[in-house]
Amino acid sequence: MSEPRVRRAEIAVEQHHVDRVYTRLAELRTQAEAMRAKGYEIGHGAQREAVFEQASMLFERDMMVFHANQTLQTLDAEYEGLVFGRLDHTDTETVYVGRLGIRDAEFDNLVTDWRAPAAAAFYQATAEEPMDVVRRRVIRCSGQNVLDVDDDVLIADAVPEGMPIVGEGALMAALGRSRGEKMRDIVATIQREQDEVIRAPWRGVTEITGGPGTGKTAVALHRAAYLLYRHRRQLGGAGVLVVGPSGVFTSYISRVLPSMGETNVELRALGELLDGVGGADGSHQDAAPLAAVKGSLRMRKVLLRALRDTPPDVPEEMRIVYRGEVLKLSAKELEKVRRKVHTHGGPPNRSRIRAAETLLDALADKAEEYATADGKTIDRAELITDLGERIDFHRFLVVWWPVLYPGEVLRWLSDERRLARAGKQLLNRDEISMLAASMADRSHGWSVADVAMLDELRVLAGPPPKRRHRPVDLEAEPTPRGSTGTGPQRPEHYDEYSHIVVDESQDLSPMQWRMVGRRGKYASWTVVGDPVQSSWPDPAEAAQARDQAFGVRTARRRYTLRTNYRNSAEIFDLAAKVVVGQAGSDELPKAVRTTGLTPDVRPVDVAALEHETQAAAKELLAAVEGTVGVITAMDRVDEVSGWLSGQADERLKVVGSLDSKGLEYDAVVLVEPMDLVTESTTGRRVLYVALTRATQQLTVLASDPDWLPSPR
Numbered sequence: 001m002s003e004p005r006v007r008r009a010e011i012a013v014e015q016h017h018v019d020r021v022y023t024r025l026a027e028l029r030t031q032a033e034a035m036r037a038k039g040y041e042i043g044h045g046a047q048r049e050a051v052f053e054q055a056s057m058l059f060e061r062d063m064m065v066f067h068a069n070q071t072l073q074t075l076d077a078e079y080e081g082l083v084f085g086r087l088d089h090t091d092t093e094t095v096y097v098g099r100l101g102i103r104d105a106e107f108d109n110l111v112t113d114w115r116a117p118a119a120a121a122f123y124q125a126t127a128e129e130p131m132d133v134v135r136r137r138v139i140r141c142s143g144q145n146v147l148d149v150d151d152d153v154l155i156a157d158a159v160p161e162g163m164p165i166v167g168e169g170a171l172m173a174a175l176g177r178s179r180g181e182k183m184r185d186i187v188a189t190i191q192r193e194q195d196e197v198i199r200a201p202w203r204g205v206t207e208i209t210g211g212p213g214t215g216k217t218a219v220a221l222h223r224a225a226y227l228l229y230r231h232r233r234q235l236g237g238a239g240v241l242v243v244g245p246s247g248v249f250t251s252y253i254s255r256v257l258p259s260m261g262e263t264n265v266e267l268r269a270l271g272e273l274l275d276g277v278g279g280a281d282g283s284h285q286d287a288a289p290l291a292a293v294k295g296s297l298r299m300r301k302v303l304l305r306a307l308r309d310t311p312p313d314v315p316e317e318m319r320i321v322y323r324g325e326v327l328k329l330s331a332k333e334l335e336k337v338r339r340k341v342h343t344h345g346g347p348p349n350r351s352r353i354r355a356a357e358t359l360l361d362a363l364a365d366k367a368e369e370y371a372t373a374d375g376k377t378i379d380r381a382e383l384i385t386d387l388g389e390r391i392d393f394h395r396f397l398v399v400w401w402p403v404l405y406p407g408e409v410l411r412w413l414s415d416e417r418r419l420a421r422a423g424k425q426l427l428n429r430d431e432i433s434m435l436a437a438s439m440a441d442r443s444h445g446w447s448v449a450d451v452a453m454l455d456e457l458r459v460l461a462g463p464p465p466k467r468r469h470r471p472v473d474l475e476a477e478p479t480p481r482g483s484t485g486t487g488p489q490r491p492e493h494y495d496e497y498s499h500i501v502v503d504e505s506q507d508l509s510p511m512q513w514r515m516v517g518r519r520g521k522y523a524s525w526t527v528v529g530d531p532v533q534s535s536w537p538d539p540a541e542a543a544q545a546r547d548q549a550f551g552v553r554t555a556r557r558r559y560t561l562r563t564n565y566r567n568s569a570e571i572f573d574l575a576a577k578v579v580v581g582q583a584g585s586d587e588l589p590k591a592v593r594t595t596g597l598t599p600d601v602r603p604v605d606v607a608a609l610e611h612e613t614q615a616a617a618k619e620l621l622a623a624v625e626g627t628v629g630v631i632t633a634m635d636r637v638d639e640v641s642g643w644l645s646g647q648a649d650e651r652l653k654v655v656g657s658l659d660s661k662g663l664e665y666d667a668v669v670l671v672e673p674m675d676l677v678t679e680s681t682t683g684r685r686v687l688y689v690a691l692t693r694a695t696q697q698l699t700v701l702a703s704d705p706d707w708l709p710s711p712r
């Protein structure tokens with residue numbers, strides 16, 4: 001038979017099996033629906049039974065309905081290619097691998113879940129270590145239709161007579177395919193080095209490093225799905241949190257887990273980790289020098305001092321009449337009382353009772369002072385009891401010791417004098433004015449870096465007292481919550497997560513590590529990063545904060561991924577040049593795919609930049625099937641978006657350098673690379689990130705040639 005006929009015949013063979021799987025899926029769905037209906041029936045019956053029986057029947061009903069719903073949820077997930085692999089073993093056993101495990105009515109396996117031990121050989125078998133696999137087949141489907149098959153022979157000598165072998169290179173075919181707006185799962189083509197990381201033990205800290213495009217994000221997400229499948233009891237209840245650098249990024253990866261039937265993982269951007277505190281929207285990026293100040297560990301102390309400073313607008317003195325005498329506390333005396341309360345160190349929102357007691361003590365001292373001057377004595381205990389019950393005392397107390405909300409306290413720092421007090425010997429003059437100006441700027445919501453400070457303040461201030469009516473929060477004006485998470489909202493108990501995945505971890509500031517660490521107090525971790533792509537100026541300080549976040553967890557394992565699956569070799573060769581001297585050769589991955597298309601580096605005149613950008617975007621939109629990213633320095637995003645507003649094509653995206661982290665496009669236009677270099681002290685690394693976003697084609701428009709180090 002000719003190759004196309006063999007292929008068609010093999011596609012038909014697999015189609016037959018896939019049809020059986022879908023028929024069975026429909027049967028299972030019907031059974032689950034019937035079970036749910038029966039569960040509800042039990043509930044109705046229970047109403048007429050004795051109370052004790054009712055209780056046990058209701059329990060039974062709840063369990064039935066719960067299980068039925070869970071099964072339905074799993075069966076109804078939109079699986080893109082439910083069956084994607086097949087293993088033919090030496091003993092002629094055949095195992096189909098898919099996104100879900102399904103058995104037929106006789107309880108024989110129709111499909112084995114990719115995470116089950118029986119499917120491991122699909123990812124781990126090699127020609128050197130074939131694990132009894134003769135032929136590994138990747139089956140490519142669209143919906144329920146088999147489109148293609150692709151085989152890998154692992155034990156050539158053991159191929160039985162008549163076993164057809166079709167095609168070559170499922171991985172290369174997958175990598176060459178155009179990219180959509182959302183990342184896709186890679187279950188069908190996970191490579192051995194990646195599989196090892198995905199299946200690593202769940203406890204402790206698993207660190208994954210590797211250069212751009214090595215699949216770190218993909219691996220981390222598949223690991224989350226794998227861990228939930230294998231250890232659902234330990235991890236499923238309290239939840240898995242995936243933290244990414246930006247909302248654009250979490251949106252980009254948001255389909256991967258649901259496509260594997262996993263909807264119970266919470267995806268959050270760093271700027272979206274905090275719900276409801278003063279309306280944090282956390283999508284705005286500060287300029288690098290400002291973000292560096294906001295993210296440094298110094299801020300912890302600055303914030304603590306700010307919190308303990310006298311709140312603005314509190315009464316400057318206290319007057320209260322006691323038995324015909326006016327007791328007066330001056331501003332200085334009141335401050336002494338405030339300091340005394342704070343020396344106990346408790347969160348101010350938990351210290352109001354102590355504040356009341358200390359204030360009453362000061363009033364008693366004052367009364368004693370007056371009495372002594374008049375040669376009298378007072379009953380101190382009686383005074384404290386009497387004043388402590390007085391409404392005017394409590395009225396004073398609530399304004400003098402107000403409930404502190406993180407957003408409000410942060411805004412106080414727009415007052416330079418106040419900030420200078422809080423930042424004494426911690427912040428220099430320039431830093432103070434830069435920070436104060438940022439806090440005064442209300443033209444946008446909170447920035448990504450602000451959110452870590454808000455979270456710090458949340459903990460330092462302590463929870464506000466519970467009220468029947470929610471207090472009016474003046475900071476709540478810009479409230480868009482901005483979570484793109486697919487999982488449940490967790491407004492309060494942030495420290496409950498059982499597993500935390502941190503992506504692009506090389507960029508977390510120390511303050512962000514503290515914030516994430518609070519959420520992982522009892523969790524195990526998967527931490528993904530590439531030091532060479534880091535835009536954080538003080539890696540040592542960040543490492544210290546990171547180690548603190550991990551706490552005493554002793555089990556730590558580290559994996560390095562070395563193959564770049566994203567970029568063509570031509571594109572990566574260019575990108576690697578900009579970090580020469582900043583990265584060791586072992587820190588740079590190897591790109592496996594060549595396209596024959598070298599990047600198009602165009603010197604342009606500044607005046608022609610707009611026109612050149614439009615032209616390059618148009619060319620690339622015509623050249624590729626999928627997305628085209630136009631990457632610029634952060635402060636030029638609006639300008640460049642304006643240039644391209646005439647090109648109404650949904651595949652075209654303009655993105656700032658920092659926001660391009662973790663994303664990928666079929667083609668990229670990089671506008672003015674030198675802008676990225678000068679944007680921050682780690683500009684070259686940011687440029688490296690931007691240059692490694694394209695899978696197929698890259699055009700660089702540069703008026704200044706210095707972005708590319710000249711060859712030595």
Ligand SMILES: Nc1ncnc2c1ncn2[C@@H]1O[C@H](COP(=O)(O)OP(=O)(O)OP(=O)(O)O)[C@@H](O)[C@H]1O
Nearest residue numbers: 186189190191212213214215216217218565566662
């Ligand atoms: N085994 C694989 N099979 C198919 N595609 C893969 C495989 N591994 C990675 N990829 C693809 O390579 C691209 C890069 O993967 P990913 O974004 O996870 O890399 P990364 O290491 O996180 O990159 P970066 O550090 O640059 O953000 C993605 O399109 C991903 O789907």
